[in-house]
Amino acid sequence: MTTCPNDHLQTRFARVIAHIDAHADRQLDLAELAGIAAFSPFHFHRQFAALFDITATRYIRLVRMRRAAHSLLFRKDIPITDIAFDAGYENAESFSRAFRKLHDQSPSDFRSHPDWDNWQAPYAKLQQVRRDTMTTTALNTVTIIDFPETRTACMDHIGSPARIGETIQRFIAWRKIHHLHPSKHATFNILWCNPEDTPADEFRMGLAVATDQEFSDEDNKKGFYSQTLPAGRYAKLRHIGSDQTLGDSALALYRDWLPQSGETPGDFPLIFQRIAFYPDVAEHEAITDILLPLA
Structure with missing residues (x-):
């Protein structure tokens, strides 16, 4: 060619x-x-x-x-x-x-x-x-990992994806109050639905932080609840770069890797684990691990 x-x-x-x-x-x-x-x-x-x-x-x-x-x-x-x-x-x-x-x-x-x-x-x-310019995540970097059971404090964003920043603000403020710094307490997104085929007002994504803290009534009123991420085998694809191409990487995991792997997805949604955050790092250096639970 x-x-x-x-x-x-x-x-x-x-x-x-x-x-x-x-x-x-x-x-x-x-x-x-x-x-x-x-x-x-x-x-x-x-x-x-x-x-x-x-x-x-x-x-x-x-x-x-x-x-x-x-x-x-x-x-x-x-x-x-x-x-x-x-x-x-x-x-x-x-x-x-x-x-x-x-x-x-x-x-x-x-x-x-x-x-x-x-x-x-x-x-x-x-x-x-x-x-147009950021490098596509290489699917040959997919690994199978044993993910430990992880208890989290979770807050759901429900509604238009365009307004998720409003929920992120409340999530960050809450974890600061409870001293749950990202360097010590892992950050996750739980994709309860696919934004591509979900009406905007029905879109739901969980914002979660790893913690064993108990919840007060005030925490519950703010929308926080306990969500355990199940232990088991997961396919992990490391996405480096903008969130604008994160969906493309997740799609490639399902479209290209999964059919060839012989694996079957487990009974839990896709998880994004946030490793390095924009704007703390340049956008092309942001790191997100895409975690696909396997049966």
Whole structure:
């Protein structure tokens, strides 16, 4: 099969995307990015825009602003000034002007009253570029593991997947109160249904943290309940990269690996174990173990 010349360009510029994601917290110039692509600095910016339908400068700005938005929503202990500096702005005022232009809200208003249905809309182009360039998870890395019985505190998100961030906020706040840090207490998502064929108002996903703590009446009122993840044999596929391609990896596990393996799925939903979190790590370095229970 003849390789399309455009494939070589995609590969070279995919390295640029990964580099931007990994180093968006420092100054990046086009000459540096052109060198990573092994492309003429005189033509790099035009080729980038031709491939991705967005300029490199705009892409970098969106990467920084999306990470800032995540920090505002899910890292509430970080001051807005620090988030502004991390996003490359000299002061909170200039960051606030740029953020308001993108989200039609100030950073403080966004942090306290986000528009959950639409807050990711400004980053649609960014997400498409990442989906097109991030490496597909290799199915030859699937392993069979013995998973131990794990008791968790679980909170269900029920309703539109677009609003799951609202539930994540409450989940993070609760586990902070109970000192259940991710470095010591594993984090899981339980996929009670398939978002692709479930009406938005019926969508259900469990957010769970490993713990043996007992629940108070107040915990129950907040929506937490005890959920035990059953022990047994599981197929594990490590997904590295954006959540935008997490569903693709899970689909490949069912479509390509499972029929060839001779295995049969067990009587429990698919589980995502979150190992490394965005925005604590660059999005292309986020790690999620996809766990498929086996009979």
